[in-house]
Amino acid sequence: MLEEAGLKLKKVKCPMCGKKFVPKFFHREKVKYEFGSTFYRIKNPKFKNSNENGRPYNIVRRSWVTFCPKCKYIIKFAAEVGKKEMLAEFSSFLHLKEFKENGNIYEYNFYNYGKPYKEALYYNEILMEGMRNNILNTLEDLKLESWGKLYKMWKSEKTIDSFKFLIRFYSLILKYIEIPDIEISNEKYSEQIKKLDISEDLKKDLLEIKKLRNKVVYEYHDLNEMDEKFIQNIFVNLVFDLIFKKLVQMGLNSIYNKKDTEIIDNKFIYSKLKKIIGNYLEEQLGLGEYANEFVISLLNKLKITLT
Numbered sequence: 199m200l201e202e203a204g205l206k207l208k209k210v211k212c213p214m215c216g217k218k219f220v221p222k223f224f225h226r227e228k229v230k231y232e233f234g235s236t237f238y239r240i241k242n243p244k245f246k247n248s249n250e251n252g253r254p255y256n257i258v259r260r261s262w263v264t265f266c267p268k269c270k271y272i273i274k275f276a277a278e279v280g281k282k283e284m285l286a287e288f289s290s291f292l293h294l295k296e297f298k299e300n301g302n303i304y305e306y307n308f309y310n311y312g313k314p315y316k317e318a319l320y321y322n323e324i325l326m327e328g329m330r331n332n333i334l335n336t337l338e339d340l341k342l343e344s345w346g347k348l349y350k351m352w353k354s355e356k357t358i359d360s361f362k363f364l365i366r367f368y369s370l371i372l373k374y375i376e377i378p379d380i381e382i383s384n385e386k387y388s389e390q391i392k393k394l395d396i397s398e399d400l401k402k403d404l405l406e407i408k409k410l411r412n413k414v415v416y417e418y419h420d421l422n423e424m425d426e427k428f429i430q431n432i433f434v435n436l437v438f439d440l441i442f443k444k445l446v447q448m449g450l451n452s453i454y455n456k457k458d459t460e461i462i463d464n465k466f467i468y469s470k471l472k473k474i475i476g477n478y479l480e481e482q483l484g485l486g487e488y489a490n491e492f493v494i495s496l497l498n499k500l501k502i503t504l505t
Contacts, residue, residue: 212266221264280306346483
């Protein structure tokens, strides 16, 4: 999946077992054998004032440490390197970091080096950034702005009552099934609903919505609390189905590709997807208390879980 997304993986090769892998993490570790004190003095009785037997040209003070996931061999890379550099100017006495060799004065200057390889988290973040854009572009095709605006007017802004929401929601359904005539016959409406690629339960609910709408319009039925809950559930379930099918079309249900299991962090991916979709739902639809349950159910149906 990562390579399909255009990410070139730079892998470490374990010197012990030969396995190539993307490190999950690096941590900096102080190298304990280089110095005998905090003053960078190397105590070695074999040192002489010659290039051959003098202090080394380079020393490592800190290293980047990771391990092979197969054989657990610990692998280290230089993180902070000291280079022996000759001083052009110096005083008549040596400072603590300075030393004399072959009549010249030297000191070690230390330089930091970044992580030699990208960690798995880097690839996960790049993958999710691209996926975020794809998800939002895909959901944009649904054009749910009018659905969300209507729902917000009813639930959060409270600028319309349940009767007006039902009438306008019914109009959106007609637009969705591409029927321009609001007074369509029950038979024609039923035929169009049955053609939809949605669950049988949702088809039945959409048929019931028309009945309830006709009951309110022609029989002067007053919507009660049970009716309002029924309307709200159908709205949420229909939006759920529309979003689910769009995400399946873009292949989101196959995100956990087995060949990338050593790199992809399921918990990280799950958390990011939950946030991306949750923010979209809140911004576009304002589902409120439904949002968290909506997103979790959606991810579960897409087979994206924490296990």
